[in-house]
Amino acid sequence: MKSQTKIFLFKVGILAVPLMILLMSYVCLDPFKVLRKYDSYYKSGEPARVTLNQGYVSVETFLHNYPRYKYDSIIFGNSRSRFYPVSEWKKYIAVTECFHFDASGESLYGVVKKFEFLEKENIRLKNALIIMDSELLLQAVDNERYLNKQPPRLTLESSYSFHLKFLKAFFNGKFLISYLDLKIRGKYLPYMGETLSDFSFLYDPVINEVTFDFFEKMIEKNKDDYYLSRKDVFYVRDDVEKYSDPVIGEKQLKQIQYIAAQLEKQKTNYRIVISPLYNQKKLNPKDLEILYQIFGSDKVFDFSGKNELTSTIYNYYETSHYRPHVCKLILGLIYRGK
């Protein structure tokens, strides 16, 4: 019997050899940059081949830099908030240390966790800019996708399930083949486009700001070409203005009230922007009314629905993200009414 067990364990071992090699590769290569700390999670001007959990990057970058920079002015929100340039924001607020504390597919839950984190770290917020939309407001619980899950430092949950998601993502066939091919041959090939990205961007690790200069240069070079090649992306919108479904329920209400209480407690100079999304769906009046009641109508600025900002496709990179010049316009409007 013992020899049977030995043979069995030996054969299981053989079967597990490729798995062990891949696990070691995962640990050594750390493709999602969640196993080790980095001074900068992106290389400015170069493509970040593997999409990282931006929420994780934001938290780790904040913690890495805070001792030196002592941030006191923060931009919160999903990826749409990334294009609000800090340099532009600083024109309207007192000279401070600013930071993009964003996450991909950010949720209301995530914004609350960030506020809780700041409270726990005794970080006083002088200025805040919160970029919202109905998608953010809807999400009162954590997103379980590996790219969107809130990091354990914010949620105070076990790191095990957080890291397990990345391990599973690494072992996804499509990703693994593309990633290992790229690592081995060092060449980016078109087939990798589904799992690895090819466009570069500028990145400032101090303020955690991304600038899509790659796309801005393309648009500047030939605007028509850029938008023509994306004509299937920019779907035709209805003539009639539509409203998003009401999303603020009991859970969301408590979370919004918490955020408001924190901002009030710290006497933060803040603004809340409802993003001018391409879908031209106006934030539901019930939700807007709740936001007005809690934050005040002088603090909440609704740019959703059919308006000058959303009418032209040239204000967007694609149907999800609007361009920095729109953000600059919005900043002018919300701070100076211009």
Add this chain to the structure above:
Amino acid sequence: MLFNSIEFLIFFLVVTTLYYLLPHRLRWLMLLVASCIFYMFFIPVYILILAVTIIIDYFAGIWIERSEGVQRKFYLIASIISTCLVLFIFKYFNFFNANFEKLAHLLHWNYPIGALNLILPIGLSFHTFQSLSYVIEVYRRKQKAELHFGIYSLYVMFYPQLVAGPIERPQNLLHQFYEEHFFDYQRVTDGLKLMAWGMFKKVVIADRLALFVSTVYDKPTEYQGVSLILATVFFAFQIYCDFSGYSDIAIGSAQVMGFKLMDNFNRPYFSKSVAEFWKRWHISLSTWFKDYLYISLGGNRVPLPRWYANLFITFLVSGLWHGANWTYIVWGALHGTYLVLGIVTADLRKKTVALVGLDGFPTVHKYARIGITFLLVTFAWIFFRAKNIHDAAYIVTHLFSGIPEYVMSVVNGTYDPEKGKFFPILLGHPKLELVMAIAGIVFMEFVHSIQRHGSIRHMLRDKPGFIRWSIYFMVVYGIIFFGMFGKTQFIYFQF
């Protein structure tokens, strides 16, 4: 915990290792504790419900055995009622209550009873039936009452089959807990191969098909024609891969420890009739209903109309067992109707086959029967999967909408599968997923076609090492690289 999770992998490794390390006299205790832990991963407090039903049926078995006549019957009925009462309260109360409320409104009556806010305990339908099987077999004197409370508890709670079967008979399972099992290389590796195959079916095929099925069945009114047909056919394979995959993991994990559970599936889509389908699909449930309901009603040893009624009632109840929704009842009724019509038209069909000369082409005839049976079963799956009767009715009435236009667009080359005017077949998912889903089905049916000649695991033993190891690597790493590892539960967990 779900079978397709890292937690279960660790659990299985720990439990199996402990099983072989512990002396035989302690193994039942370890398995019972492990099964409790396994069950409590879902909603911990619900183990109390399981404990209550175990205690009731444990004593019922002993009292039934020690009694005679009316008293014996009384204990049986009391046990059945108490076990079914738990099932009724958690699973069916709200359904019947809602329907009575609708009826009351129709009749303008006041209806004061509100709904219960209860979550269905996992595996309730399965272990309830397993407990019922025990008391009935003791009553029928085909099984001696189990005096060891721990062993009886383990019979009900044995973790591989606790939450979704196979529903075991006491004659098959109880005695196995007393037998000492030694590590046997062949048996253990066969069990692991079965588990791997089950996992492959679940995470590579079933969960991939679920992408397409859910897209359509969550909002069926946004689709018609080919999209509905594709989603329905995919569901037929999804539910098979999901449920048989689970059963394979359950049977395989038990086999690793030396326990033999009953087979639950036998290539059901190769059935040549609906009657045969029910001898190959969810065998443990269909035999349960046959032995304890159909035969108790009189089976086929009654006048013809009564026989048909017995069949219909059995399948109606089977439909209701699957879920508290009219869709499941309709699904069960459909199968009952198929079986009755199958009997009624048997002679006519035989004559028709002879008339068209199909009996001269047995292979063609066989595959025609398989094809028709598959179509009938797949049609019934519409009701099983649809969220409600309205959705099911929409799907049924729009299955062939726009087909001629679709065919013309394909012939003309104007059809775009991504943005097909009539029927997007990609349904918003990458082409690769569709290709992999179809490839998975083809591969699985290829394996099934080989299984006609015997167990693949036995056949593999005779093959050269490089062939065997290629297959092992392909299956295991296919699971790792191409498995859809979201939090997708097994379909039959909801029952």
